[in-house]
Amino acid sequence: MNIFRRLFKIGEAETNAAIDKMEDPIKMTEQGIRDMKLDLEKSLEALAQVKALAIRATNEQEEFQNKVDDYQNKAIILLKKAQSNEIDPTEADRLAKAALVEKETAEQQVTRAKEETTKFENNVALMQKNIQTIKANIANWENELKTLKARVKVSNATKNLNKQMAELDSTGTVSMLERMKEKVAQEEALAEAYGDIANASKSIDEELDNAADTSKVKADSELEKLKAQLGMGTSKDD
Template sequence: MFQFFRRIKTVVSSELNSMIDRAEDPVKMLDQFMRDMEADIREVEQAVAKQIANEKMLKRKSDDAQALVEKRQQQAEQAIEAGNDDLARRALQDKNEQANQADTLRESWERAKQDADQLREKLDEMKKEYQQMQLKKDGLKARAETAKTRTKMNRTMSSIGNDDSKRGFERMEEKVLQYEAEADTSEDLSQASKTLDDEFAVLEKNGVDDELAELKRKLGKE
């Protein structure tokens, strides 16, 4: 369990480029590694819970056995005071048997407590490592997204200056120049097509305008 968790940690700690070289999607792989870690932690949590429950059970039995030892001791003393040596003897015999059981149970409880403490320490260590890997995963994912964006931008920028784009731009520029030349030519042709009558009509119009202005001046209607 713990060896597998450490193996996962090592993989997550590897450089981003090594995952890319293996044609793996770093973002998806990192998410999968974190899910594997979470599953390991849940499994260890269950093991720790069972061990703690076992430790508590052994502790309770050990305490009960020790309490019975003390009870038999008191009963033996009570029997002696009552002058009943036979009853006192039987109480002491049972006390010795219970003491042996109490010692065995106490040893089992101490071993169980030691195992539970070690599992709790391992679980705490795994959770700390998981938090560290979570932070590192977020950083690696951000780096992966940045790298993808940079690659996309670089490809777009490189396509802007390629020969096809450049030739197409120049072709459109030539069309615009052609449109402008056609507009200038049509204006020149329009000017050249005016007849003498058209020019004299302009002069006559100007003469009427001058006469109208003179008349309005005389009548004070300016």
């Protein structure tokens, strides 16, 4: 029996050691949530940067569009002035041509800025979608972590309770209580027996005293002695 008990203890110790080496799922989940929150912070920083680029590209597009319109207006003004002889036609043509060249360059910048704006806006939309996914995953993991912690508490409490129930009779508690009950019952029965014996003895003594009552005989004898001393005759009734 001792050998089996020792083997059981050894197996139990090895099992506990193996469990200790296993990674705690709660700690793993908590670490996963921390990692996801770090990823979320990085994604938010990147989103802010891309949004800034999109805003800058939009501002450049408006700025270059204004330049396009400005160069267009200047060319028109120059041609009108040449038409009204306010400026030399040759000089007006040269300046108007230069304005149109700048206008074309500005239009190219508008096209570039527009393309960049579209690209950055698409990036922003994609990043926002990914961020929402990360937030949803974090919320789900946090809820699962709460559930997991609650399940661990319940399982530990249940395990401890079941262990106590399983080991309840192994300590001899139940058998000891049964023996105590038997002993108490025996003592109670013995006490009752002694009580019956005592009551029986008392009853016999009372019966003997009543049956052998000598108090009246003694009183009659004393009365005769007293009358004799007084010189009185004995009463016939007595």
